[in-house]
Amino acid sequence: MDAVKVYGRGDTEVRALDGVSVGFPAGRFTAIMGPSGSGKSTLMHCAAGLDTLTSGSALIGDTELSTLDDRRLTLLRRERVGFVFQAFNLIPTLTVAENITLPTDLAGGARDDEWYDALIDVVGLRDRLHHRPSELSGGQQQRVAVARAFAGSPDVVFADEPTGNLDSRSGEEVLRLLGSTVRRTNRTVVMVTHDPVAAAHADEVVFLADGRLVDRMPDPTAERVLDRLKDFDPRTLGASAGGTSASGGQAGAGVRS
Helix, strand or coil: CCEEEEECCHHHCEEEEEEECCEECCCCEEEEECCCCCCHHHHHHHHCCCCCCCECCCEECCEEHHHCCHHHHHHHHHHHEEEEECCCCCCCCCCHHHHHHHHHHHHCCCCCHHHHHHHHHHHCCHHHCCCCHHHCCHHHHHHHHHHHHHHCCCCEEEEECCCCCCCHHHHHHHHHHHHHHHHHHCCEEEEECCCHHHHCCCCEEEEEECCEEEEEEECCCHHHHHHHHHCCCHHHHHHHHCCCCCCCCCCCCCEEC
16 A cells, blocks of 8 residues: 655656555456556556565555565465566467466466366367467467466456557457456456557556556446546646545455555
């Protein structure tokens, strides 16, 4: 809670996060939006344990990330967190099946065959398991990346502009997949995006500006999100942020920052 992230010192100091308190509930799909430099990527990185806060706290479930040493933080990211990036980050020499199970295989853990089998059906890749990434479309490659993110049965999956390299049709398929996976597996997805159409697939959108939480929008539509983004004006942000920066959702098994 009250997450603060400061880069630099003195004249070069930048407050990327300035007292943000927000929850990402279990079983929900949340989008983070805001102008360039608003702190949305910093929030995601700190919530995922990829970066550390200057002050405040970041939790996954009841685990406070700042209490973990490097080894335990690595284990937490491996066992309880999944990632989907704009670049698919697939290993070109591995098959679809091998790419999906790669994190579990590297961790040396036992694969949950029932979970894996159900996941293959959710992402619709059963007829592509023995193909390599070069034999797939961009949308199919991103579906592999989504399956890989969920393969270890994580508490939360963080998606950073997951449709940025896709055409509109493929992007729509991946977004529907993320939403349906949340509902069918009761996992949490947190997505950073600049696209109102992508954000409309989420259950809620949280808006950042100048490192502060300035608004939340349940049941978003692309039109409402676009209208809200048009309202971002540096001259009005100070007034609009004052009453909302400390608001937060119930975290459940999700993440609080």
